[in-house]
Amino acid sequence: MKLTVLGGRGAWPTADAACSGYLVEHGGHRLLVDPGYAVFPQLLRHLRPGDVDAVLVTHGHPDHCADLNPLLRARALADPPSPPLPLYAPAGALDAVLALDRPGMLRGAYELRAFDPETEPEFATGPFRVGTRALPHHVTNAGLRLTAGGRVLAYTGDTGPTPALAELAGAADLFLAEATYPEEVPAEDAPYLSSARQAGEHAARAGAERLLLTHVWPEADPAAALAAARRGYDGATEVARPGTVVEVGTG
Structure with missing residues (x-):
């Protein structure tokens, strides 16, 4: 299983980094996870x-x-159009982005496959088994546990601290963890977002082999996030940067 980081900033993109966006590949299957702001141009560096x-x-x-x-525009307006793209997301999560275009413009460009992380803990897409956990955020958020080829990639989306993270990332080969702030999350967001320090602590509790910090605030120093995470976790740790490639499970 291979992970390519397309972006790793939270809230808004910077001049040199897109927001959350990850390409996960296994057995020739290409799964795009969380295509946030400015991810599409980065995706085009790797795929059509x-x-x-x-x-x-x-x-x-x-x-x-x-x-x-x-992405859907490029597929729908191609000549000939691309096949319908399976979209997996919590129910209602994509309503706003799918309503951006005139009615019918994207008809046939996608197949929406909504799931509920509370009641549908596992499904498959291509070679991946996808385990889901409902994690605390301002809106419904699904933590993900992707398994393929005997390797495990766990990803938080955005989440406040919760014991469910230890289960989500338990013995994962790679833990891709939201780390919006280095040390402390502002009080009003503390139930819904995490710090790099907390991400390191969760990785240690889970026994994850490797930690990749993501969703770093655009004005935050990635080096400060890295230092904060390493105070609670002594495994291999990096900050997600565009172009970072991780062969999951190879140390």
């Missing part, structure tokens, strides 16, 4: 729009799904 096999979205905030729109 028609090469994406499925999209998986954790929640409906635009820094996790806004660039689904240009």
Whole structure:
């Protein structure tokens, strides 16, 4: 299983980094996870729009799904159009982004496969088994546990601290963890977002082999996030940057 980071900033993109966006590949299958702001141009560095096999979205905030729109436009307006793209997301999460275009413009460009992380804990797409956990955020958010080829990639989406993270990331080969702030989350957001320090602590509790910090606030220092995470976790740790490639399970 291979992960390619397309973006790793939270809230809005910067001049050199897109928001959340990840390409996960195994056995020739290409799964796009959380195509947030400015992810589509980064995706084009690796694939043509028609090469994406499925999209998986954790929640409906635009820094996790806004660039689904240009991806679907590129597929729908191609000559000939690309086949319908399976879209997996919590129910209602994609309503706003799918309504951006005139009615019917994207008809046939996608197949929406909504799921409920509370009641549908597992499904399959291509070679991936997708385990889901409802994690606390401002809107419904699905933590993801992707399994393929005997390897495990766990991803938080955006989440506040919860014991469910230890289960989600238990013995994962790679834990892709939201780390919006380095040390402390502002009080009003503390139930719904995490710090790099907390991400490190969760990785340690889960026994994850490797930690990749993501969703770093655009004005935050990635080096500070890395240092904060390493105070609670002594495994391999990096900050997600565009172009980062991880062969999951190879140390």
